[in-house]
Amino acid sequence: MKNFQTKLDVIGNNIANVNTFGFKKGRTTFNDLMSQTIAGATAPGANGGTNPKQVGLGSQIGTIDTVNTQGSLQTTGRPLDLGITGEGYFTVRDEATQSNYYTRAGNFYLDAKRNIVNGDGLKLQGATGGAITIPTTAQSLSIGQDGVVTYVNQQGTTTNAGRIQLRVFDNPEGLEKVGGNLFQSTGNSGAGTSVNVGTGGSGTLVSGALEMSNVDLSEEFTEMIVAQRGFQANTRIITTSDEILQELVNLKR
Template identity: 65%
Template sequence: MLRSMYSGISGMKNFQTKLDVIGNNIANVNTYGFKKGRTTFSDMMSQTIQGAKGNDGVLGGVNPKQVGLGATLSTIDTISTQGSIQSTNRPLDLAISGSGYFTLMNGANTYYTRAGNFYLDSEGQLVNSSGLVVKQEGNNDPIEIPSNAQSFSIDSAGVVSFVDSEGILQEAGTLEISTFANPDGLEKFGDNLFTVSQNSGNPTAATAGNEGAGKLMAGALEMSNVDLSEEFTEMIVAQRGFQANTRIISTSDEILQELVNLKR
């Protein structure tokens, strides 16, 4: 009886966490490059009332008798599937079609992102919305487009070209795309950024379209991979699961009350 009460408590805590993850997914349904989360559970240890018995030649085998002690949080996964690509016709908007992350620098710190809404700062450097510099493939130099450039473009390989003031085509550099053995193991840092973790593996620097990295699409952005219909369905499941566990607790409480009332 008391076991059922504590099992219900564990279930309530787990479904609350699931609702927290679902709420974060829905809040980021329009966040560029956002990768949704998923919550999974596992059963806790079980109390063995009677162990299993094998066939002894006289009696047949008997299965073990065990009572579960509730559920526990197993994982909160980052689902790194491709989000839909939306055309913007803005030349500094970039989307990766396939694997890989844009590489950003903040001094000695390196970050990774799928959000390709980039900008030019006062020095003509290619930066993200927070001012982090977009890393150039092969070195740590920023990609700079002179203020007197007549035009510029970024191709599917990430090569940034511009026409200088004299009408000559120049290359400003190539964007570095980083790939990981386990991209789901990256840690979310906030502000659309990821950082390396002990289980993501070290980044492999590449150019778009090479060494497993996806191709770039200029004038487009990758949207969030959150599916609202799926999230609302999971929300209903979590809500009903939470309610069912509260019923377990209230039923256990009623039984305890009956025991207390035995002696009056």
């Protein structure tokens, strides 16, 4: 029952984030617990061999996975909305803690100092390892599929403001979710490598679009029904065991 409750928690979180940009759904898997061996196996002799007799002792949570499939891209038409078609992650930096985080959510903004930041003010990192800044003289800006950020000034001159780099990991499913659409690296994900957009399997950028959650509502509701029925079946086992114990108690009467 506890395991099915955990599965329902994961499903509930998936459904809650169905409209979260760059969200990667979770998945719960089960393992069986150790089995009580009533009789071991015997090898064939004068008679044939026998198989072991074992009674299972229940199940346990095997894994809670992050499923890193590509989410669909939703067109917004906003130049600072960026979608990734590939396996790369944006790198954003928290200057207060000197920490880098990684995200698939590409809704970026300009702050008062004209730095490109995410919704929490973390700075998007460019190829030079620093923030990308758009001057106040810029009349318009654009971001190419290769991550190059350009702007047009008042004189009509196009200037390169920097290049976005993406982070790729040997094991992206090993990344740890820290909230706010952010991930951080772990010992099992590897530190990752910053590469130019379009290289190293990072994918390309689509300006004016955002990657949506990869949650499939029909699949989640199906899994919810299965988990609910599994929970109910396990409660029935407890009820049945209680009735059997009651019958044993009644034998004394």
